[in-house]
Amino acid sequence: MCGIAGMAASANVSQKLLRSIAALEYRGYDSCGMAVQRNSTIDIRKNVGTVETVNSLERFTDMKGLVGIAHTRWATHGGVTQANAHPHADNESRLAVVHNGIISNYKELREKLSREGAVFRSETDSEVIAHLVAQKIARNGRDVEEGFVEAIDELEGTFALAVISVDAPGRILCVKRESPLIIGLGDDANYVGSDFSAFFEYTRRAIIMEDGEYALITPESYAVKSLLTRERVDKEVTEIEWDAEKARRGGYPHFMLKEIYDQPITVQAALQIPREDIQALAGMIHESRQCYLGGVGTTYYIASMGQYFFSRLGGRYLPVVSTDEFAHIAEVGPEDGFCAISQSGETYDTLSALRHAKSGGARTAGIVNVMGSTLVRSVDVPILQGAGPEKCVISTKTALSQAVVLLLASMELGLLAGRLSEAEVEALREEVATLSDLVLDTLNERSGYFHTAAHAHQHMKNWLYLGRGIYYPAALECALKMKEVTYLHAEGMSAGFLKHGTISLIDENMYTIVLMPTPEEAELHALTRSSAEEVRARGGFVLGYRFEGDEVVEGLFSEEIVLPRVSPLLAPFLHLVSGQLLAYFLAVALKRDVDRPRALAKSVTVA
Numbered sequence: 001m002c003g004i005a006g007m008a009a010s011a012n013v014s015q016k017l018l019r020s021i022a023a024l025e026y027r028g029y030d031s032c033g034m035a036v037q038r039n040s041t042i043d044i045r046k047n048v049g050t051v052e053t054v055n056s057l058e059r060f061t062d063m064k065g066l067v068g069i070a071h072t073r074w075a076t077h078g079g080v081t082q083a084n085a086h087p088h089a090d091n092e093s094r095l096a097v098v099h100n101g102i103i104s105n106y107k108e109l110r111e112k113l114s115r116e117g118a119v120f121r122s123e124t125d126s127e128v129i130a131h132l133v134a135q136k137i138a139r140n141g142r143d144v145e146e147g148f149v150e151a152i153d154e155l156e157g158t159f160a161l162a163v164i165s166v167d168a169p170g171r172i173l174c175v176k177r178e179s180p181l182i183i184g185l186g187d188d189a190n191y192v193g194s195d196f197s198a199f200f201e202y203t204r205r206a207i208i209m210e211d212g213e214y215a216l217i218t219p220e221s222y223a224v225k226s227l228l229t230r231e232r233v234d235k236e237v238t239e240i241e242w243d244a245e246k247a248r249r250g251g252y253p254h255f256m257l258k259e260i261y262d263q264p265i266t267v268q269a270a271l272q273i274p275r276e277d278i279q280a281l282a283g284m285i286h287e288s289r290q291c292y293l294g295g296v297g298t299t300y301y302i303a304s305m306g307q308y309f310f311s312r313l314g315g316r317y318l319p320v321v322s323t324d325e326f327a328h329i330a331e332v333g334p335e336d337g338f339c340a341i342s343q344s345g346e347t348y349d350t351l352s353a354l355r356h357a358k359s360g361g362a363r364t365a366g367i368v369n370v371m372g373s374t375l376v377r378s379v380d381v382p383i384l385q386g387a388g389p390e391k392c393v394i395s396t397k398t399a400l401s402q403a404v405v406l407l408l409a410s411m412e413l414g415l416l417a418g419r420l421s422e423a424e425v426e427a428l429r430e431e432v433a434t435l436s437d438l439v440l441d442t443l444n445e446r447s448g449y450f451h452t453a454a455h456a457h458q459h460m461k462n463w464l465y466l467g468r469g470i471y472y473p474a475a476l477e478c479a480l481k482m483k484e485v486t487y488l489h490a491e492g493m494s495a496g497f498l499k500h501g502t503i504s505l506i507d508e509n510m511y512t513i514v515l516m517p518t519p520e521e522a523e524l525h526a527l528t529r530s531s532a533e534e535v536r537a538r539g540g541f542v543l544g545y546r547f548e549g550d551e552v553v554e555g556l557f558s559e560e561i562v563l564p565r566v567s568p569l570l571a572p573f574l575h576l577v578s579g580q581l582l583a584y585f586l587a588v589a590l591k592r593d594v595d596r597p598r599a600l601a602k603s604v605t606v607a
């Protein structure tokens with residue numbers, strides 16, 4: 001949600017901290033700020049806008065000091081204003097705090113602290129932390145560590161936060177509860193951040209903090225301690241394998257386009273996941289009485305595509321539940337399984353669903369992109385996708401690679417269930433290996449058609465995506481891509497459902513995109529054709545996406561885009577890519593903020 005960065009160094013920190021919050025901007029970008037401690041003062045600068053805008057207004061790099069914290073915000077409590085931006089300070093600005101998460105008892109704390117003299121300058125829940133910590137430090141004879149720990153004890157809710165104080169010069173204190181926080185270890189500096197992106201330009205050595213721990217960071221040292229006992233906790237140092245270069249835009253105008261073009265490689269990376277890991281997931285599904293698949297937003301749609309793979313190849317119907325609803329509907333017992341899918345591994349809804357599954361005694365698995373994330377560390381069977389950092393707020397390459405993982409797992413399930421032989425699985429794996437080239441062909445040879453269509457139809461405000469079978473969740477995902485990045489109204493629907501009500505919307509103000517199956521899927525193909533005909537019969541404009549070699553549909557659509565010839569198994573993947581391309585080109589045509597669409601955040605760590 002919000003991004004936190006902090007740094008204690010032997011040289012001025014503001015320049016590096018600026019780069020850290022720029023790298024974290026995908027977590028939130030409505031406002032940002034920085035606090036730097038020097039001698040007995042803390043300089044705080046913050047404002048509304050992107051990191052670049054705020055830096056030009058506030059000149060972060062003029063700030064001088066060897067320790068600092070910074071923040072990029074995605075508003076939850078309080079509007080997008082300069083006062084609500086972080087860092088927040090106590091009355092005398094003896095300390096500053098940056099926070100990610102929600103303090104659920106902030107109203108009570110705010111009333112109590114106000115009665116005791118705290119003057120609140122913002123509407124945020126976060127500001128109570130500054131006043132509370134300041135009060136506790138004062139009551140503990142300026143013992144910052146003791147005051148900090150006592151204050152944390154009184155906070156309810158979820159948080160990752162970092163504090164600097166003139167009473168603890170050169171030090172950062174930080175803590176987490178259900179929000180991620182990571183420490184980076186450098187040669188002449190140590191860091192703290194919401195995730196690796198905060199400091200992976202500076203160091204690859206990291207320590208992952210757990211709930212119940214807090215840390216003290218100086219330029220030369222760090223100490224992680226237990227909140228309960230105040231004793232030091234021994235922590236393992238993790239080496240981050242992500243390549244900083246991969247996270248750069250590499251000449252593309254937007255990260256979204258770069259990441260769409262990364263997909264031939266990320267498909268290969270998914271195929272290189274150790275087969276034992278995929279087999280462990282299939283084994284968990286096979287052994288469970290019922291195994292749920294869960295995700296939210298894009299990952300819910302990807303899980304829904306997985307549902308078709310597991311049913312077709314593994315012979316198992318797996319319930320798919322959006323993780324925000326999971327606890328309200330899923331009855332989970334010790335014989336059940338739960339597989340969560342998440343790019344960030346930090347999504348609040350997905351982690352709550354995981355807790356619900358665990359509380360019922362279920363075995364758990366996770367298909368996750370971010371190494372060291374909470375989800376990876378919490379499940380019995382973790383699968384790391386290896387798609388590399390995804391910087392655009394919109395999921396593209398990670399979604400496609402999750403779908404590949406689910407397809408591979410469904411094959412292994414087919415093997416375990418005795419529906420497929422080892423030779424058949426091998427042949428299927430070889431087929432999947434061709435996906436990389438098919439995606440490349442779609443990108444290199446066909447993206448021009450999507451560009452043209454986007455420019456020709458950019459005036460259209462309502463879009464309907466239709467698909468049947470596995471093309472139905474693919475249609476849902478294409479519609480989500482469209483609405484997120486273009487701000488246009490887009491709906492995805494099963495083509496068969498259309499005639500049960502929504503067809504009344506068809507007129508010249510609604511464009512329909514039909515995701516055609518391959519001609520080999522004769523029944524699906526015929527049914528999808530008839531849905532396209534229903535729309536055309538009512539004067540609706542239909543843009544058809546069909547595959548090379550499909551002659552049957554000639555003349556059916558108002559316009560069409562032809563995708564490479566492909567097998568039924570891989571066809572839905574190319575439709576995902578087509579959905580990404582149209583959404584991207586439309587967003588560019590409409591001059592949207594492609595990598596940071598309004599109101600979104602990469603990692604949604606609140607309920």
Ligand code: F6R
Nearest residue numbers: 297298299342343344347394395
């Ligand atoms: C869509 C998108 C969101 C995320 C959702 C889950 O492009 O990015 O819908 O898919 O918030 O996030 P993760 O995958 O991090 O759990």
